[in-house]
Amino acid sequence: MKMRRLLIFIVLVMGLGMLNAESMDVACDSIVHTAPAIKQTWDTTRDNGYWKRALRHLQLDINDTTVKYPSFIDFCVNVYRWGDRTFNGYDSTYVVSTNKKWKLMVKNNNWFSTLNGELNKKEVPFLMHSNFTSSFGGSISYMALSLYYMFNLNDLITGHKVKYKKFDLSFTCSRIYFNAFYNEDSYPYYIHKLGDDFGSDLKDYKFHGVSRFLKGLNVCYIFNNRRYAQAASYCFSKYQRKSAGSFIAGLHIFQENVSMNFDQLREEFPNTSWVDDIRYKYNGYSLLFGYGYNWVLGKNWLYNITAIPGFGMRKTYSTSSEGAMTFWSFDYRAKMAIILNRGNFFYGLHLLTDGRWYLTHQHSVFNSSHELDATVGFRF
Numbered sequence: 363m364k365m366r367r368l369l370i371f372i373v374l375v376m377g378l379g380m381l382n383a384e385s386m387d388v389a390c391d392s393i394v395h396t397a398p399a400i401k402q403t404w405d406t407t408r409d410n411g412y413w414k415r416a417l418r419h420l421q422l423d424i425n426d427t428t429v430k431y432p433s434f435i436d437f438c439v440n441v442y443r444w445g446d447r448t449f450n451g452y453d454s455t456y457v458v459s460t461n462k463k464w465k466l467m468v469k470n471n472n473w474f475s476t477l478n479g480e481l482n483k484k485e486v487p488f489l490m491h492s493n494f495t496s497s498f499g500g501s502i503s504y505m506a507l508s509l510y511y512m513f514n515l516n517d518l519i520t521g522h523k524v525k526y527k528k529f530d531l532s533f534t535c536s537r538i539y540f541n542a543f544y545n546e547d548s549y550p551y552y553i554h555k556l557g558d559d560f561g562s563d564l565k566d567y568k569f570h571g572v573s574r575f576l577k578g579l580n581v582c583y584i585f586n587n588r589r590y591a592q593a594a595s596y597c598f599s600k601y602q603r604k605s606a607g608s609f610i611a612g613l614h615i616f617q618e619n620v621s622m623n624f625d626q627l628r629e630e631f632p633n634t635s636w637v638d639d640i641r642y643k644y645n646g647y648s649l650l651f652g653y654g655y656n657w658v659l660g661k662n663w664l665y666n667i668t669a670i671p672g673f674g675m676r677k678t679y680s681t682s683s684e685g686a687m688t689f690w691s692f693d694y695r696a697k698m699a700i701i702l703n704r705g706n707f708f709y710g711l712h713l714l715t716d717g718r719w720y721l722t723h724q725h726s727v728f729n730s731s732h733e734l735d736a737t738v739g740f741r742f
Contacts, residue, residue, distance in 0.1 A: 426480040449535040454596060456589040456604045462741035465503040465598060471512065473733040474495045475574065479726040482638050490551040490569060500532030523550055536587040541578040561574050578616025582650060585609045595656060595666035595699040596706050598739060602664055614648040614672050614693065620729060641683045642720055648674030648693050664701040684724055693718040710737040
């Protein structure tokens, strides 16, 4: 049991401490109210065993320098404190902590994807989009750890399974933003345009020939990290007290695999036999540079807009329609947030969009994804 508690403590210090977006103990007098004192029901004597008892009762303050630890744990705590000072330091005139470690949230997530560009030596313009997909669920968070579960509303409402996989892992501190993602889908796309000669025959045609796979990560550095807090807009873990913005630079590494098989069209519309199938799989490496800004609107409202375009290299696999090649291309990431804080309650609306351009001698395809999230939560 002692070893188990020790391991739990080490995980909390090393795993949560460095990435914790809520560890700053800065007062926010205009928003945060002091909780009433809780009667202690355990031995609070400050001896060498105090840290074990405090941890057992979830009363251990990692920033309390009067607590005595064994040598190795003391080293871990000092590493945490250094990381907290280095990566979570803010100018309290502009940014303060919520002083709450727990968050309970209810969330609705909505998204769709689009494909547009030109096929067949750039002679066939096309535009198609996926179905609108929606999910609903909740989460509970302690510092930087979150546990959540989402239900697919499309399945519940229509009874039709939507084939997709979606994974997202991210953390934000004052200096660095990190995001890892995985998306895979094979649901139908709806054709808005394919060439110039089909009129209304293909308008909103339900097309099953698209499959899409995307995985990767983004790492960004926030330059004005003392005054500008992404965590205030997207993590609900800080309060932005004065408006501020920052330049943002980073690296985007990803792999994309898109396939468009037009056999379905060729069977139903013989005059589309000239449309070539397309498949491209490539690794992408892009440098990102953009800007984000938090507008403080009155006492409780916050508005953020962030745009980060990228430019970099694409290296295709030999299995792609045009074989292996290397070329330069563009991508972008942009997001917007509207936040309302009411005491310990918070409400958020987030819009996120990102896109990648695949441009060769034969094809020009712009693949983009768009999300709209609505969140209601409570800090405690």
